[in-house]
Amino acid sequence: MKTEQLVSTFIEYFEERAHRRIVGSTLLPPPGDPVLFTTSGMHPLTPYLEGRPHPLGRRLVNVQRCLRTTDLEEVGDATHLTVFEMLGTWSLGDYEGPLSLDWGYGLLTEGLGIDPGLLHATVFAGDSQIGPDTASLQLWQDRGVPVELTVEDNWWSNGPVGPCGPDSEIFLWSGDCPPESTPTRDDRWVEVWNHVMMTHRRLDEGSLVPLPQRNVDTGLGLERLASLLQGKSSVFECDVFDPWHRLVPTLWPLDEPSLRLVCDHLRSAIVVLGDGVRPANTGRGYVLRRLVRRVLTVLWRDDPSRGVDDLPVQLVEHTLDHFRQDMRPGDVLRLLLEEERRFRRLLERGRQVLARPRFQGRLTEEDFHYLHDTHGLPREMVTSLRQE
Known part of the structure; x- marks a missing residue:
């Protein structure tokens, strides 16, 4: 059914x-x-x-x-x-x-x-x-x-x-x-x-x-x-995800947990954008920002050249249609790309922060909280940057 x-x-x-x-x-x-x-x-x-x-x-x-x-x-x-x-x-x-x-x-x-x-x-x-x-x-x-x-x-x-x-x-x-x-x-x-x-x-x-x-x-x-x-x-295998399972693995080869997270968070971000929310540092906008950045963290873990500009417009159209939203797919993709660019700039600053002597040794929980709260760097990305 x-x-x-x-x-x-x-x-x-x-x-x-x-x-x-x-x-x-x-x-x-x-x-x-x-x-x-x-x-x-x-x-x-x-x-x-x-x-x-x-x-x-x-x-x-x-x-x-x-x-x-x-x-x-x-x-x-x-x-x-x-x-x-x-x-x-x-x-x-x-x-x-x-x-x-x-x-x-x-x-x-x-x-x-x-x-x-x-x-x-x-x-x-x-x-x-x-x-x-x-x-x-x-x-x-x-x-x-x-x-x-x-x-x-x-x-x-x-x-x-x-x-x-x-x-x-x-x-x-x-x-x-x-x-x-x-x-x-x-x-x-x-x-x-x-x-x-x-x-x-x-x-x-x-x-x-x-x-x-x-x-x-x-x-x-x-x-x-x-x-x-x-x-x-x-x-993730029910029919509403059929187009995602058909298109995303050919675009970004991912293990199953990563594939599920990417599909879920991108689909969710599209719906949130379709309901009028825009990325921000607080409130609803921060939830949206977190969704997009979690996706990018996963994508860039294996290949930093990946980006949301690769996302097929069919997936945006399918999601907006399913949730009966009238936002234009091109506008959704534009906003996602703008958020990706912001995140890339943040990461460049993050590399500079992590180069400080304070962060050369083993990081404490206090360090992770500081990097997240002050510089907006999620734990996953901090760990990834330190392994570069």
């Missing part, structure tokens, strides 16, 4: 259950949100989760592009991307968690044809403040899905204060053998869908009070599920 078909199946399934589709926002969160980028589908809906009536009603469904800087160091494994799409559903004070889970089970097993025997769920076990999520546990037991009870892994919050509640996560088995063990003990269980029951608010002093409006917020990673449905071993 291609990703576009997966999206349409998801949307139609929930539209048949009285959900209205809302247009996904850009990567930029709404005013007042403290995060740099939209990290989940719920961010644009925060006012409505707080109780404001939504113009389209109390049952919603959408596709939202997201960016998580917390996953940058994880990129290169089988399941993490910097920019990805999240399929989401919401009940704004309408139905409760068990119905959401029942519909989720139905979509996965009937709508998408997944063998129920390949599913596993996790449920909140309860703690000193809140009891166990017995309603979700009963739903999964009735469906014959094995359940693992956890505490921290199944309590969702949007920060130290604010809306929170238990969640139930659905995992899909990715191993070559019959399913075994549990999600917390075997990483062949891949989390695909999280159903959050926003039932409480955490106050400043840490106590919990019930929310006047109980919501359900679910999020399903599109590329992650697509790769599993397509029988691929990683998100």
Whole structure:
């Protein structure tokens, strides 16, 4: 099943259950949100989760592009991307968690044809403040899905204060053998869908009070599920990366971890540029700058003549089209090239800095922090420059 078909199946399934589709926002969160980028589908809906009536009603469904800087160091494994799409559903004070889970089970097993025997769920076990999520546990037991009870892994919050509640996560088995063990003990269980029951608010002093409006917020990673449905071993092998895998290896011969990082970060940088962010030394612009410079660090490690001006325009066009952005591909390439030139100039200064007597011996952590914070030199590039 291609990703576009997966999206349409998801949307139609929930539209048949009285959900209205809302247009996904850009990567930029709404005013007042403290995060740099939209990290989940719920961010644009925060006012409505707080109780404001939504113009389209109390049952919603959408596709939202997201960016998580917390996953940058994880990129290169089988399941993490910097920019990805999240399929989401919401009940704004309408139905409760068990119905959401029942519909989720139905979509996965009937709508998408997944063998129920390949599913596993996790449920909140309860703690000193809140009891166990017995309603979700009963739903999964009735469906014959094995359940693992956890505490921290199944309590969702949007920060130290604010809306929170238990969640139930659905995992899909990715191993070559019959399913075994549990999600917390075997990483062949891949989390695909999280159903959050926003039932409480955490106050400043840490106590919990019930929310006047109980919501359900679910999020399903599109590329992650697509790769599993397509029988691929990683998100980088699902169909949205087909043109990248076709063109990049012929352009820059790279080992698999480096290829994944380069494809992910360039694709993410294109999307960030397409949403109006420009390279800078702080905030969103610094995240973009870091993405581009991590790519260049990898490319130049083996061949300093490589550059983003080699990037085929087809990859830029494919990415902008997929994320429904109207920026001109030529403008994206121009901005990437300008950032590359800035980085090259920085490295020339970096070589001069590293030539100082202070940096001739073994570098300490303090040295690495100084070189990064004062001169903008990442650890990988410092190490590479000292080996020249």
